Amino acid sequence: MMIYGTALLALCHLMGVVLGDLLGKALGVKANVGGVGIAMLLLISVRLALHKRGWFSAKSEAGIHYWGALYIPVVVAMAMQQNVVAALRGGPMALLAAVLTVLVCGSFVALINRTESKIVEPQETEEVA
Template identity: 65%
Template sequence: MIIYGTALLAVCHLLGIFIGDLLGQALGVKTNVGGVGIAMLLLIAVRLYMQKTDRLPKLTELGVEYWGAMYIPVVVAMAAQQDMVAALRGGPVALLSAIAAVGVCAVVIAIINRTEKPEVIAELVPHHHDNPLLADSE
C-alpha cells in the first residue's frame, strides 16, 4: 500500500511538470515554471480530498507523508540544476526575487511570532517541578 503513495506522487509530479511547461510557454520562456511546486500542491490537494472522502488507507498515507517530507531535498536538487550564473547575467530579476522571497518569509515569521499567545508557549515549555529528575537538581 505504501507504493500507492509513491504512485500518487508520480502522477502529481507528471501533472506538475506538464502544467509547469504550459505555464512557461504561456509566459514566453523556454523552461518549466514551478513544476515541482505545482506537483507538491497537487499532492497535498489530492491527499486532503482522499482523507475527507475516506479513500486514503493508512499505509498509502505513510507513502504520501514520506514524499511530503522529501519536498525540501527535491526542491534543492532541482534548484541545483538551474544555471544561476546565466540567470544573474540575464538581469537583476533573479537577485531581486531572491531578496524579496527572503524578506517576505522574514515578515511572515515575525507576524506569526507576534500573534502567538504567550500562554500557548508557556504550556509547551516543560517546567522543572513537573519532572522529578529535574526537580531534585534544584
C-alpha cells in the first residue's frame, strides 16, 4: 500500500529532526544540524534494506516516490524556518558542524553506492555488413 511508503517517510523525517536537534545540542548550536539530510539517508537506507529482503511492495515504494517529488519544496520550507543568523553567531562551532555534516553525509552516500549491486549494461554487438 502507498500508505506504508508515506508512513516510512514520516518516520524517517521525525527521526531525522530528533537526531538533528540532538546533534545541534551536542555541538553547542541552538539549531537543527543536518536533520533533513539525516532523514533522507535513513529513508534511502531503510528502503534499500526492505527492498533487498522483499518486504517492500511496489505500491509501498509508490508512496515514497510520490512524496519524494514533493520533498524539495518541503526542504526549502524547513530551511526557511531555521535561524541562520543565530547559527552564524555560533562561530567556529557552527562551521565545524556544517563541515562534519557534509563529510558524514558524503561518507554515507559513498557507502550506499558501494553496497548497491552493480548494474551490468548489455554489450553492444557490431553488425557486419
